[in-house]
Amino acid sequence: MKKITLRNLCVTAIMGAVGTVLMYLEFAVPFMPSFIKVDFSELPALITAFSLGPAYGILVCLVKNLLHLFVSDSMWTGELSNFILGAVFVGVAGLIYKHKKTRNCALLSCLAGALVMALISLPSNYYIVYPFYGEAFGLTAETIVSMYKSIFSGVNNLWECLIIFNLPFNFLKGIVNAFICFVIYKKISPILQGKLR
Numbered sequence: 001m002k003k004i005t006l007r008n009l010c011v012t013a014i015m016g017a018v019g020t021v022l023m024y025l026e027f028a029v030p031f032m033p034s035f036i037k038v039d040f041s042e043l044p045a046l047i048t049a050f051s052l053g054p055a056y057g058i059l060v061c062l063v064k065n066l067l068h069l070f071v072s073d074s075m076w077t078g079e080l081s082n083f084i085l086g087a088v089f090v091g092v093a094g095l096i097y098k099h100k101k102t103r104n105c106a107l108l109s110c111l112a113g114a115l116v117m118a119l120i121s122l123p124s125n126y127y128i129v130y131p132f133y134g135e136a137f138g139l140t141a142e143t144i145v146s147m148y149k150s151i152f153s154g155v156n157n158l159w160e161c162l163i164i165f166n167l168p169f170n171f172l173k174g175i176v177n178a179f180i181c182f183v184i185y186k187k188i189s190p191i192l193q194g195k196l197r
Helices: 006-024 042-052 054-071 077-099 103-137 141-149 158-193
Strands: none
Touching: 006 042, 006 054, 042 054, 042 077, 042 103, 042 158, 054 077, 077 103, 077 158, 103 141, 103 158, 141 158
């Protein structure tokens, strides 16, 4: 195991702050209900997981969501979901990449992370996030389903909504974050690892 160093903790804190800023740059997407937003705050967590290890990437996810709690407009449900799915994504990707640090393995690890995140989004939303969201805002499951039905009338229950909408949405979100990471990682990783000469 890598030693926990002051430098690594400082890098994690900085990347957590960057992730928090990126959470402010969220935007709605036309094929999802209005309460679901997309941002690229997993990007610094993924970069950290590749540079320092998966535990640090997960810690970035925790830091950015804790900082964002102070301005939450979702009664903390957005942050809860963001942490669960972000931690799964960067944890899986970082764990695979840590064993073989090649370009092909990085690609495989990101695909695996995005896929596992998308699959975990089904039970985490159904059993944890959406019940918490409904309780916080006084919404029934039927009301939440009706928000999806306004986009596609073919859905009949929450499971169908999550499979048809959330599963591909989370997978694509992971792929986009991975693509951006591929573009900038080689330039940033030496800085994070303190290898600049």
